Amino acid sequence: MSVFFLMFVCTTVPQKWCRYVGVGELEEVQLFYYFIESERSPKDDPLLLWLSGGPGCSALYGLLFEIGPLQFDYSNSSGNKPVLKLNPYSWTKIANIIFLDAPVGTGFSYATTGTAYDNSDTSSAAQTYEFLRKWLMAHPKFLTNPLYITGDSYSGVIVPIIVKEVYDGNEAGREPPMNLKGYMLGNPVTCEVKDISQRIPYGHKTALISDELYESTKMDCNGDYVNVNPTNGACLTDLEMVSICLEKIYPGHILEPKCSLISPNHTRLKWNRIILEENIMDVVSVPQQSRPWCRSYNYLYSYIWANDRNVREALHIREGTKPEWDRCNYSLSYTKDILNSAVYHRYLSKTSLRALIYSGDHDLAIPYIGTLDWIRSLNLTLLGSWSPWFVEGQVAGYSILYSENSKYDLTYTTIKGGGHTAPEYKPKECFAMVDRWFSYYPL
Numbered sequence: 001m002s003v004f005f006l007m008f009v010c011t012t013v014p015q016k017w018c019r020y021v022g023v024g025e026l027e028e029v030q031l032f033y034y035f036i037e038s039e040r041s042p043k044d045d046p047l048l049l050w051l052s053g054g055p056g057c058s059a060l061y062g063l064l065f066e067i068g069p070l071q072f073d074y075s076n077s078s079g080n081k082p083v084l085k086l087n088p089y090s091w092t093k094i095a096n097i098i099f100l101d102a103p104v105g106t107g108f109s110y111a112t113t114g115t116a117y118d119n120s121d122t123s124s125a126a127q128t129y130e131f132l133r134k135w136l137m138a139h140p141k142f143l144t145n146p147l148y149i150t151g152d153s154y155s156g157v158i159v160p161i162i163v164k165e166v167y168d169g170n171e172a173g174r175e176p177p178m179n180l181k182g183y184m185l186g187n188p189v190t191c192e193v194k195d196i197s198q199r200i201p202y203g204h205k206t207a208l209i210s211d212e213l214y215e216s217t218k219m220d221c222n223g224d225y226v227n228v229n230p231t232n233g234a235c236l237t238d239l240e241m242v243s244i245c246l247e248k249i250y251p252g253h254i255l256e257p258k259c260s261l262i263s264p265n266h267t268r269l270k271w272n273r274i275i276l277e278e279n280i281m282d283v284v285s286v287p288q289q290s291r292p293w294c295r296s297y298n299y300l301y302s303y304i305w306a307n308d309r310n311v312r313e314a315l316h317i318r319e320g321t322k323p324e325w326d327r328c329n330y331s332l333s334y335t336k337d338i339l340n341s342a343v344y345h346r347y348l349s350k351t352s353l354r355a356l357i358y359s360g361d362h363d364l365a366i367p368y369i370g371t372l373d374w375i376r377s378l379n380l381t382l383l384g385s386w387s388p389w390f391v392e393g394q395v396a397g398y399s400i401l402y403s404e405n406s407k408y409d410l411t412y413t414t415i416k417g418g419g420h421t422a423p424e425y426k427p428k429e430c431f432a433m434v435d436r437w438f439s440y441y442p443l
Helices: 003-012 059-067 121-138 155-171 192-197 199-205 211-220 233-246 280-284 300-306 309-314 342-348 368-377 427-438
Strands: 018-023 029-036 047-051 070-072 084-086 096-100 147-152 180-186 354-360 387-391 394-404 408-415
Touching: 018 121, 029 059, 029 121, 047 059, 047 121, 047 155, 059 070, 059 096, 059 147, 059 300, 059 427, 096 121, 121 155, 147 155, 155 180, 155 342, 180 427, 192 199, 192 368, 199 211, 199 233, 199 368, 211 233, 300 309, 342 368, 354 368, 354 427, 368 408, 387 427, 394 427, 408 427
Parallel strands: 047 096, 047 147, 147 180, 180 354, 354 408
Antiparallel strands: 018 029, 029 096, 070 084, 387 394, 394 408
16 A cells, blocks of 8 residues: 555655654654655755644644645545655745644544643644754754744744744744744634624625525624624524524635535534544445545545554654544644734734735635634734735736835735635645745745
């Protein structure tokens, strides 16, 4: 199984590029990572630390389904025999990337004690910062590379905290000095309450919710669609109607089928329980001949591949540490102690860093209008108008540029037709976006 990938790991990626780094006072947390050098110029190209969302989604998801050099060849894969192929739009063509399984319990990362599995936004960020310091001290040849902290989805909460830790550490003279240039976030969670609330105006903008229902819900709920007073019967009735309108929409991409709806195990979700993840076993329980194509089915190959004994040996996974790899581990002992990460962006806007924030414009889970809302709340100086950018002569999205005191700059862009998250749906456009941004070119 996956002979090509095993050869790739064993012949081109040294053992040290797929391994663990211990963090914490007794190194009781063992964070697993994959490192892939740039195909262009490893000594000159940017160094990216990449975190997936969740919290609890493995970095392997980002590597195989979003921005890494390999992806599953669906047309030639079948049953329990996944086949891999090269990704022509891998970001490793222009950057060195550390794909990190964080927080602990994610992917192949594990802890040596039960209490070490207890984690939070702030402690996870601190552990990731410690990981990065140790990694760079062990690989000093990358200390001069431009460093960017990157990720998507729930890492929108974690990444700004890490960036602040790195920036403050540099200011305090902490070793090693890092050549921090900025950060990048895709379809980012920032404030879950506000992000979820924005699904209703987004649903209205995209004709999923009628004018009448939208206006009624906005008035009856006073614009708050999450923290609803249980005695507000009018608001609850409106939200029940909203649930009916949206329950058959896949929140990751409003144009794709929501496959769990065809499962006999499907039950209606309340408005504030709309989730991104589908139950893959529900999907495959439906006879294949009556099952529509669905993205969740593609993810089965990652479970087959990552839990194969030969693959785990090639990746140097320590026996007995993780009995089974999960694409997303939703059973983490995790506390969300940062309710709104915009405060960190506001702090970073006083530095000389640069930021790129992007959203798939067909993402209902974290709608672009919510992301634009918190960006505008930073009160940065607008440097240009909302305008299209192009890939191969076609509109790839719309971008806008902000600045603060001529030092900090933030580029926000949509990815036309992209979902949650954008590189999985629009790899060519996202590759063009990051290639231009890293090179300081306009999108």
